[in-house]
Amino acid sequence: MDHSNPEIALAGGKPGDKVTIIVHSYAMDKLYSALIIGTGALAMGMDVAFYFTFWGLKALQKNGLAKAPLSAMHLLGLGKWMMQRMMRKSKVATLERLMADYLELGGRVIACDMTMQIMGIKKEQLRQDWVTDYGAVGTYLNEARHSTVNLII
Amino acid sequence: MAILRVDVVGETCPVPLIEVRKAIRKAQPGDVIEITGTHPSSKKEIPMAVEASGLKVIDLKEEGNQWTIQIQK
Numbered sequence: 497m498d499h500s501n502p503e504i505a506l507a508g509g510k511p512g513d514k515v516t517i518i519v520h521s522y523a524m525d526k527l528y529s530a531l532i533i534g535t536g537a538l539a540m541g542m543d544v545a546f547y548f549t550f551w552g553l554k555a556l557q558k559n560g561l562a563k564a565p566l567s568a569m570h571l572l573g574l575g576k577w578m579m580q581r582m583m584r585k586s587k588v589a590t591l592e593r594l595m596a597d598y599l600e601l602g603g604r605v606i607a608c609d610m611t612m613q614i615m616g617i618k619k620e621q622l623r624q625d626w627v628t629d630y631g632a633v634g635t636y637l638n639e640a641r642h643s644t645v646n647l648i649i
Numbered sequence: 650m651a652i653l654r655v656d657v658v659g660e661t662c663p664v665p666l667i668e669v670r671k672a673i674r675k676a677q678p679g680d681v682i683e684i685t686g687t688h689p690s691s692k693k694e695i696p697m698a699v700e701a702s703g704l705k706v707i708d709l710k711e712e713g714n715q716w717t718i719q720i721q722k
Contacts, residue, residue: 542701
């Protein structure tokens with residue numbers, strides 16, 4: 497895996513041609529938004545950092561992406577089942593596949609260590625192959641101040 | 650010089666863009682990447698991504714709902 501994103505140079509990307517996304521929620525639909533924007537930005541030659549905090553951290557746990565509920569109309573899983581059926585019909589990639597592509601293209605995943613502590617989540621509970629760095633507010637701001645696109649999802 | 654063919658027929662957003670990016674990374678300077686797909690928005694977004702990468706689209710063909718884009722690395 498390549499997390500230094502050397503193709504920024506290849507891409508003719510300028511410093512600041514960068515996306516930072518705070519992933520605050522644990523919902524399948526919102527994780528799709530983050531991962532589609534993230535992989536899309538990498539494809540457009542931008543640098544991308546995700547900062548996972550609060551409920552978003554649950555997505556980084558084992559099977560976290562697969563188990564995420566819908567943010568609305570989850571209906572005890574029935575809504576999600578119907579949504580996934582429609583997605584398969586439309587050949588939408590799974591969250592796991594998008595995460596693998598995101599990392600392969602040089603996307604970075606930062607886990608917030610402060611919220612891990614308050615939520616009682618230990619490093620070994622997180623997918624080590626997904627997390628590229630741990631940090632706190634300073635790490636987030638260091639990414640965000642150089643980004644032209646800053647989102648909270 | 651080689652031609653790298655990428656087939657994303659039937660795939661939807663953001664897979665065509667991702668696969669183009671992977672192919673661009675894999676290709677050597679001088680290679681041509683030929684991508685074929687059916688997702689309507691990707692037909693205009695792939696050239697945007699290619700241009701943002703400092704590369705050139707050398708051909709764009711359309712037949713029915715299927716398009717083929719050639720990229721020069």
